[in-house]
Amino acid sequence: MNDMILPARRAAQDHFRTLRLASPFQPRLEALNRREDWYGWAGYKAPQSLWDEELEFFAIRSQAAVFDLSPMVKYRIEGRDAEAYLDRLTLRDVTKLGVGRVHYTAWCDDEGHVLDDGTLFRLGPDRFRLCCQERHLPWLLDSAIGYDVDIEEETEAVAGLALQGPTSWAVLRDAGFAGSERLKPFDLADFAHEGGSVTISRTGFTGDLGYELFVPADAALSLWDRLFAAGRVHGIRAIGYAALNRARTEAGLIVANADFVTAEHAVRADRVRQPDEIGLGFMIDAEKKGYYNGRRAIEAARRNGTLRHILVGLEIEGNVPAEHAIVYHRGKKEVGLVSAAIWSPTAKRNIAIASLERPYGDTVVDDLWVEIYAMRELRYQKLMKRAKVVPRPFVKLARRTASPPGIF
């Protein structure tokens, strides 16, 4: 399928000259970039940091931060059976996802192992967009057998921006997106832009007030300019991934292939995880009417108590981030690993996301320790620090959910 005809195929040959694709926003990112601190994100050139990782983080928490999420993998799913198809594919109940709503969901293989997590946007009764970290076209197409549905990978065609932070709505208002004040968390709506439209959702990856905006790639720059013109007085700043990663850790959100290994990429068969093992158990609705892929295995594991892992939030004493530290019970028995850790500037606490082997982190939560190897001037300072299991998010901000949104 999708076989390009020869001239189109030939025209695409030269891609090998540019291993890291430019985002549709690249000219604006380049202009603001003072650090040349790029990294590869799904084949795109993306900024780790544009000017100062720490200050970029505070742009998220104090003003309005713009993060280019164009490299995120996107699929357009439409057709008469789109709702039924997605209900069968994903964990959450898509029949309950209204038009103009978004939900965070995940999908699994037959053994109930998570293939990926992502956000599902209901753009119309029969029209959806699925955004995720990894690529799944064969899985999506094979799952569609028997359904009247079209699936199109549209990563390159659609540009995306996250606009996050206390003044993000003020930026939208001043940019002339009238009606954006009516967007409640996980709402989406289309707004006019340059003779076309931009889809704005009140979603994000920061735990703050924030929005995500999607436009056709050719409208990317004009959208950027519109936001930045309006945002100047609201402290709008572009940021890189390092700052976002801090914010998402504070929000307790997980990243595929950072905090868990996606099933189709796990070379070691024991690395796969069920939703209940990576903190996505809340997506499982025992009352969901439709069958979803992996349901039998997921429900059997719950029933039989065979879940082996659990993902938890940890608060660790001291102020040294415990990145990739080993978690111990009673300081001796190895029970897990930290996958993300920062000193949280917002909570003023040393926080971490960790995967533990049950019952640790589940029924046994006391006497947990992390062993931190802090390299300081060519010597490891080994620290054994007490860790406490705490609920996520680590930081809960009232402005994230306030409706109508504040202007702060």
Add this chain to the structure above:
Amino acid sequence: MKTWDAIVIGAGHNGLVNACYLQRAGLDVLVLEKNDWIGGAAVSRSLTPGFLYSNCSYVCSLFRPEIMRDLELPRHGLQVIPYEGGAVFTQDGDYLANYRDHDAHRREFARFSKRDAEAYDRYARDVIRQCRFIQPLLLRTAPDPTSFRPRDLGELMYLGKKFAGLTAEEMALTLRFWTMSIADFLDEYFETDVIKANFALSGIIGTALGPMSPGTAYVLLHHYMGEVDGSVGAWGFARGGMGAVTRALADSFRAAGGTIRTEAEVVRVLVRGGRAEGVVLASGEQVRGKLVVSNADVKRTFLKLVEEKELPPIFLRRVKDFKIRGSSGKVNIALDSMPEFPALPEGSPCLQADMHFTDSIERMERAYDDWKAGRWSADPFIDMVIPTTLDPTMAPPGKHFMSCFVQYAPPKVEGREWTDADRDGFSESVIAQIAAYSPGFRERIVHMEVRTPRELEAEVGLTEGNIFQGELTFDQLLFNRPVPGYAQYRSPIGGLYMCGSSTHPGGGVMGAPGRNAAAEILRDLKRGTRDMSDAHDVI
């Protein structure tokens, strides 16, 4: 007359690996080579001034790093240079490239199919899983499943535990991998013909089977389980040609005090009272040895060098039935300038790696049909590399050495021996195919070496010209290689051992058979294997 501690027949890579380990363990070892050059099928010879060929094997991945390290081959000059990608030229004037960069690889596949582009990760995961399962077996002697010796039981248990440690899904995949055709296997992942052809070639190289024959999926695995510096599945060029491998081995052997005699063809193994005592050379000279190790394939060893009456009948029958059908030939070409391939854009890295012209499974299978009929393929499958794009030592600046591995070529042409005219017809099929994609190609040719199965057998000693010293089908692997009951490098004749690719884990320039045979010999001699590294961990 001097009695050597060990005589190794054949200075191929496995013979030399074996000899190195034995010499380093304190034995006084003599290697006998029939040619006036050493290297067997891992050889670089200059047949025209200024050019060096990799006459037989031409790329390197399988050679075990444990052996390189144990035998200090880098100190003796061995360098392996990884290369990028490669391409399959399509008949419509396009090509499909393989790029090392993950996303470039995906975008390239997406030119043909967006679905296949995103299917590659799962395919790669499954293949890597299988490689990880098999890799640790390469440097272990296969257990004898009928034996109750503690070591065999231990090895059997190791295998059993490894298999039992697989998930149900992995077990299913493993069995399928060992038994399926590569065409069927690829159908489970990909839909595009050229993409399937791109992967299928690893399933048929050196094998007298077509991509639709069951068992070829394993052959693909055999080509993926190598590595270049830990990068599993990667291939590289040995700097100075594949002869650099055996040159380094020979230097390492001599540095340890070993002796190599060339132009010393062994015509018979001396056997008295069921025990090998030495060998007889073509000159009639007898050379005495306490033990004899044969790097020759199992057929050549036991049907030509040992008197049949010395062998048990079932063993003899099984050796006769051992499948070692020749399926390939080699055309080595000296070029006075870099050939052009107009289908490739300027600056494409594909020129530095393996290029092919067979863009569908169907064409591959048709090429195999010719082999079945006893003819070389009219539309052959060619694995073509130009090592001089990365290795400046093999040709003068601006000039190039091109290596073409060609399949299929039958051991006999319609039942009769190959003639010089056949050989010319065979090479013409190759040149014609390349020239169809590379204008002016013929005019660049300075010299050419053509090796049909006839030449491979006569010059290298490979029975029927089979490059793996026996096919890599599952009935001839592990404890069935080369024949049941004799998979531990020993033979029915006391003091006569096998160390060639006919033994576990099989062919390719891997060195594992030579090393494993040395381990068994040292065990029999009650000498330690202290200087032999265990297989690297697969973590």
